[in-house]
Amino acid sequence: KLRGAWKQKGDNGMKGCLSRSYIEKFTDFLRVFVSVHLRRIESYSQFPVVEFLTLLFKYTFHQPTHEGYFSCLDIWTLFLDYLTSKIKSRLGDKEAVLNRYEDALVLLLTEVLNRIQFRYNQAQLEELDDETLDDDQQTEWQRYLRQSLEVVAKVMELLPTHAFSTLFPVLQDNLEVYLGLQQFVVTSGSGHRLNITAENDCRRLHCSLRDLSSLLQAVGRLAEYFIGDVFAARFNDALTVVERLVKVTLYGSQIKLYNIETAVPSVLKPDLIDVHAQSLAALQAYSHWLAQYCGEAHRQNTQQFVTLISTTMDAITPLISTKVQDKLLLSACHLLVSLATTVRPVFLISIPAVQKVFNSIIDASAQRLTDKAQVLVCRALSNTLLLPWPNLPESEQQWPLRSINHASLISALSRDYHSLKPSATAPQRKVPLGDTKVIIHQTLSVLEDIVENISGESTKSRQICYQSLQESVQVSLALFPAFIHQSDVTDEMLSFFLTLFRGLRVQMGVPFTEQIIQTFLNMFTREQLAESILHEGSTGCRVVGEVPEDPTSVVQEPGQVFKPFLPSIIALCMEQVYPIIAERPSPDVKAELFELLFRTLHHNWRYFFKSTVLASVQRGIAEEQMENEPQFSAIMQAFGQSFLQPDIHLFKQNLFYLETLNTKQKLYHKKIFRTTMLFQFVNVLLQVLVHKSHDLLQEEIGIAIYNMASVDFDGFFAAFLPEFLTSCDGVDANQKNVLGRNFKMDRDLPSFTQNVHRLVNDLRYYRLCNDSLPPGTVKL
Numbered sequence: 001k002l003r004g005a006w007k008q009k010g011d012n013g014m015k016g017c018l019s020r021s022y023i024e025k026f027t028d029f030l031r032v033f034v035s036v037h038l039r040r041i042e043s044y045s046q047f048p049v050v051e052f053l054t055l056l057f058k059y060t061f062h063q064p065t066h067e068g069y070f071s072c073l074d075i076w077t078l079f080l081d082y083l084t085s086k087i088k089s090r091l092g093d094k095e096a097v098l099n100r101y102e103d104a105l106v107l108l109l110t111e112v113l114n115r116i117q118f119r120y121n122q123a124q125l126e127e128l129d130d131e132t133l134d135d136d137q138q139t140e141w142q143r144y145l146r147q148s149l150e151v152v153a154k155v156m157e158l159l160p161t162h163a164f165s166t167l168f169p170v171l172q173d174n175l176e177v178y179l180g181l182q183q184f185v186v187t188s189g190s191g192h193r194l195n196i197t198a199e200n201d202c203r204r205l206h207c208s209l210r211d212l213s214s215l216l217q218a219v220g221r222l223a224e225y226f227i228g229d230v231f232a233a234r235f236n237d238a239l240t241v242v243e244r245l246v247k248v249t250l251y252g253s254q255i256k257l258y259n260i261e262t263a264v265p266s267v268l269k270p271d272l273i274d275v276h277a278q279s280l281a282a283l284q285a286y287s288h289w290l291a292q293y294c295g296e297a298h299r300q301n302t303q304q305f306v307t308l309i310s311t312t313m314d315a316i317t318p319l320i321s322t323k324v325q326d327k328l329l330l331s332a333c334h335l336l337v338s339l340a341t342t343v344r345p346v347f348l349i350s351i352p353a354v355q356k357v358f359n360s361i362i363d364a365s366a367q368r369l370t371d372k373a374q375v376l377v378c379r380a381l382s383n384t385l386l387l388p389w390p391n392l393p394e395s396e397q398q399w400p401l402r403s404i405n406h407a408s409l410i411s412a413l414s415r416d417y418h419s420l421k422p423s424a425t426a427p428q429r430k431v432p433l434g435d436t437k438v439i440i441h442q443t444l445s446v447l448e449d450i451v452e453n454i455s456g457e458s459t460k461s462r463q464i465c466y467q468s469l470q471e472s473v474q475v476s477l478a479l480f481p482a483f484i485h486q487s488d489v490t491d492e493m494l495s496f497f498l499t500l501f502r503g504l505r506v507q508m509g510v511p512f513t514e515q516i517i518q519t520f521l522n523m524f525t526r527e528q529l530a531e532s533i534l535h536e537g538s539t540g541c542r543v544v545g546e547v548p549e550d551p552t553s554v555v556q557e558p559g560q561v562f563k564p565f566l567p568s569i570i571a572l573c574m575e576q577v578y579p580i581i582a583e584r585p586s587p588d589v590k591a592e593l594f595e596l597l598f599r600t601l602h603h604n605w606r607y608f609f610k611s612t613v614l615a616s617v618q619r620g621i622a623e624e625q626m627e628n629e630p631q632f633s634a635i636m637q638a639f640g641q642s643f644l645q646p647d648i649h650l651f652k653q654n655l656f657y658l659e660t661l662n663t664k665q666k667l668y669h670k671k672i673f674r675t676t677m678l679f680q681f682v683n684v685l686l687q688v689l690v691h692k693s694h695d696l697l698q699e700e701i702g703i704a705i706y707n708m709a710s711v712d713f714d715g716f717f718a719a720f721l722p723e724f725l726t727s728c729d730g731v732d733a734n735q736k737n738v739l740g741r742n743f744k745m746d747r748d749l750p751s752f753t754q755n756v757h758r759l760v761n762d763l764r765y766y767r768l769c770n771d772s773l774p775p776g777t778v779k780l
Contacts, residue, residue, distance in 0.1 A: 020065070027071045030056065034078045053079075053104045061111055066128065066144065073147050076108060080154040087158070098158065106162050109155045113170060116148045116214045118207035125210075145214055149221045156222050160230075163222070164237050171219060174212040175248060177205070178275060182255055193261040194268070202264050209271035213278045219245070220282035227289050231296075238289055245283040246308055249315035252276040256318075258328055273328055280319075280331040283312065287338035294343055295391055309345050313353035320357055320377060322367045329369070333376035340380040341453075346389045349405075357381070362412035371442065375449045381409055382450045386461045394460075403464045410447070410468035414475075417443035421475045440479075440489055444496045447472055455503025466507035473500065473508075477519055484523050521568050566600070566607055567631075573597060574634045582638075587647055594642065594650070597635050598657040605665050608632045626672055636677055643684050648694050655697070655704055668711045679720045682708050686724065689760045702753035709752070717745050730767040739763060 041047050060072035083101065087094045114120040130141040138146065156163035184195045196205060219241055226238035252258065258276055262268040290308070297305035312335070318324075319332035336357070340348065348354055358381055360366050361374075368374060385406040388397055416439045447469060454465045476493055483489040497516060500508065508516075573593060581589050601608070610625040626632075642654045658681075661667040668678060685701050685708075688694055694701070709716040721743060725736045743759050746752050 023064070023068060024071075027068060027075070030059075031071070031075050031078065034075050034082070038079070039082060050100070050104065053101070057104070057108065057111070061115070066124075066140065070143070070147055073112075073151055076151055077154060080105075080151070080158065083158060084154070102159065102162070105155050105159055106166065109152060109159075109163055109166055112148050112151050113167065113215075113218070116145055116218075117170075117211045119211055122207060145217065149218050152218055153221050153225075156225050160225055160234065167215070167218060167222070168237075168241070171212075171215045172244075174208055174215055175244065177208045178212055178248070179251060181257065182251075185255060185257075185260065188261060191259070191261065192256070194257075194263070197263040202262075202268065206264075206267055206271055209268070209275050213271070213274045216245075216275070216278040216282045220278075220285035223282075223285040223289060226286075227292055231289070231292050238286070242283070242286050242289065242308065245279055245286070246311050246315065248279045249276070249283060250311055252279065253315045253318045258325060259323075273325055277327050277331040280316075280328075280335050284331075284335045284338045287335075287342040290339075290343045291390070294345055305345075306347060309339065309343070309348065310351050310353070312339065313348075313351050317353040317356055320360070320369070320373070322369060326370060326373075329373050330376070333373050333380070336380040337376055337383070340383040341387065344384075344387055344390055346392065349384050354384070358409070362409060364412075364415060368442070371445060374442070375446055378409075378413060378446045379449050379453055382406065382465075383453065385409065386454055386457065386465055388458055388461065397460075399460060399464065403467065406464055407468045410450075410472065413446055414443055414472045418471060418475050421478055437486070437489060440483075441492060443472070444476070444492050448496045448499045451499050451503045455499075459506075462504055462507050466504045469500075469504075473512075477516060480519060481523055517568070521572055566604055567628075569596075570600060570631050570635075573600075574631065574638070578638055582641065585647070587650060590642070590647070590650055591653060594639070594654055594657065597638065598661070601635065601661055602664065609665075609670065626670075629672065632672065633676075636673070640677070640681060640684060643681075643688060646693065648696060651688075651694050652697055652700065655700055659704055659707065662707060668708050674711055678708055678711060679715070682716070682720065683724060686756070686760070689756070690763055692764075698757070699753075702756050703749070705756055706749050706752045710747070713745075713747055728763060730770055731763065732770075735766045739766075 042049055056072075056075065060069065060076065063069040063072060083097065087097055090097075116125075118125055125141075125144075128139075128141040128144055130139045133139060134143070136143075152163070152167070181194065181196075185192050186195045187193075196202060223238075226234045226241075231238075252272075252275070257272045258269075260269075260272070262272075290305075293305055293308075296302075316332045316336050319328055320336070321329070324332075339345075349358075357377065361377060361381060369377065385402045420436060420439065451465065451469070454461055476496060480490070480493055483493070501513070505513065573596060577589075577593055581593065608626065608628050608631075610627055639654050639658060642650055645651070658667065662669075667673055682705055685705050689698065689701055709720075722740060725740050728736065731739070739759060739762055742762065743755050744751070746755060
């Protein structure tokens with residue numbers, strides 16, 4: 001079929017002789033063939049696999065549409081995945097397999113690389129949209145490049161030497177063009193100008209820069225194939241790539257091509273910025289290789305590694321400036337974060353370029369970077385001081401000195417924030433000024449990011465971090481009451497405290513944690529919460545929704561340390577938050593509140609049910625001792641009320657929570673639930689089925705009814721079912737008797753749920769028939 005399709009193509013291309021629908025269907029057939037049948041057929045010596053791949057190659061690169069080309073790349077990806085898995089499962093045949101397909105794979109690699117270069121494929125590439133984002137938040141051009149590079153990467157995994165020898169010379173050619181631009185830079189009245197003005201020269205430069213940008217991404221994508229077990233074997237190739245990338249990034253930063261005047265500024269300037277940004281991103285991709293090299297360098301004490309890192313910092317530092325475009329600035333910041341977090345060289349903080357960045361960040365007179373860049377740079381500096389150096393014992397980590405430096409960094413970053421404490425609590429500053437809010441936002445966003453990124457690290461790192469943050473935490477706690485009516489500020493403060501609870505709870509200690517939670521409980525009275533919801537719209541709801549977030553991290557903490565907070569947390573939820581939102585939509589707030597209530601029950605079951613040894617050994621003879629019954633009953637009542645609401649997402653969530661509590665804690669079997677709540681819940685769930693308000697959850701509701709009824713089947717059949725039918729409106733006594741007789745007393749799940757759904761459907765049918773009869777009709 002493939003040979004026939006290719007013969008039909010002739011010299012006019014597939015677009016001229018085959019319909020688009022036929023091509024799509026045939027491509028689908030090829031995908032199924034490769035994914036399902038190739039594994040079986042390839043083992044037959046009579047099957048011409050190489051000829052098949054040759055025809056597939058021609059079919060791929062003569063597709064009339066971009067979508068068709070993408071689909072064919074997917075087929076090649078399936079084939080490459082098959083080869084990779086085959087080699088991994090049968091290592092003895094590796095050379096034979098690779099020799100059989102080597103020529104085809106090299107040809108595929110070469111052609112895919114050609115297809116992403118304007119030098120060979122300008123007409124088609126210029127048709128690609130590079131502005132409109134799809135559902136995956138990428139443009140058509142980005143998708144084209146990404147899928148192409150995935151194929152390149154998979155070939156690299158199979159044939160690393162061939163792939164590198166194919167890609168690197170192409171990259172080198174384009175790099176020579178870029179590195180040669182310095183000779184065309186001339187001084188003009190307003191700065192520097194690129195003295196390339198001819199239209200054809202500008203067009204060729206544009207194509208070369210676009211190609212270089214794509215090839216840099218390709219080189220970055222291949223970084224993972226130089227690390228791990230193959231580090232030593234492929235060290236020289238990787239070192240060659242990294243040295244070239246370091247040279248390119250330093251070159252771009254030194255001559256500042258991103259700020260240069262060009263003949264076509266709308267085209268060439270974005271090209272120059274993109275090349276510089278992609279060179280930084282490609283170098284960042286090799287951070288794990290640099291980290292492995294760092295371990296080797298530590299043992300060998302090589303100067304080569306020190307030079308690489310120092311030169312990289314010389315390339316990064318000039319870009320960390322408010323005068324640099326965001327795209328380039330953020331690329332530099334991300335590379336700095338990777339050096340500080342992944343590579344972690346011991347000497348990083350002593351490099352003059354790093355000290356220059358450090359000084360510019362703590363300088364009060366220096367202009368602040370954009371929010372995102374400021375957060376990234378502060379994260380990098382903080383991690384440089386907090387993260388343990390690899391391959392060094394604890395005694396050589398220099399923690400005292402690093403602790404002092406980190407405290408200085410945090411103090412400088414929080415300087416303006418700390419100054420708010422005395423003025424913010426004064427009566428005349430009840431309504432904060434706009435610049436006050438800016439200071440709070442800028443400071444807390446940085447501090448929260450630092451805490452979040454250190455939360456999973458060693459105890460020593462977290463200790464130093466909390467010591468540096470102590471004053472800022474105290475200031476936040478003091479400022480919180482003054483901004484209780486400013487939902488945007490309390491939102492950020494609550495988020496900051498939540499991050500503290502999650503990352504540094506142990507370092508904060510019990511007394512201070514108790515002080516923080518008590519402050520929240522005192523501040524959020526019912527009147528203030530109501531005001532927040534009623535008068536501040538969605539923002540107020542969001543703030544109220546975050547109130548339970550901080551307690552959530554406490555109620556699920558193991559041990560008894562934080563258990564004294566439970567009564568206050570439950571009171572906050574049930575006496576203050578719940579009465580306000582019970583009859584209002586507020587879906588986000590309700591979902592968070594019920595999640596907290598579920599976690600409170602799940603992680604603190606013994607707060608309500610004191611299990612004894614006798615109850616554990618003689619289950620069913622001795623009942624567990626019940627405590628805090630009013631609070632438990634209030635929580636269960638809230639869950640029951642939620643099933644009467646129209647919000648199907650909340651219904652599904654809360655039904656799942658109840659079922660989980662029954663699975664883990666035998667909720668439905670507890671005496672208080674079994675005797676006072678069980679059949680109330682069953683009644684509510686049956687009414688939901690009858691009214692068809694949540695039809696999408698029929699199966700889940702049926703299973704929940706069975707799990708509840710199975711606790712007391714005798715009571716269900718003898719008492720509940722007759723009482724339920726008696727209370728049903730819209731059906732007469734005879735119809736109720738029929739419904740009762742037709743409900744079989746099966747006790748297995750499938751039969752029981754089938755009986756429930758039959759009862760519901762028959763009840764609806766009777767009501768519909770009765771409602772359709774004219775008034776005065778005699779019912780037989």
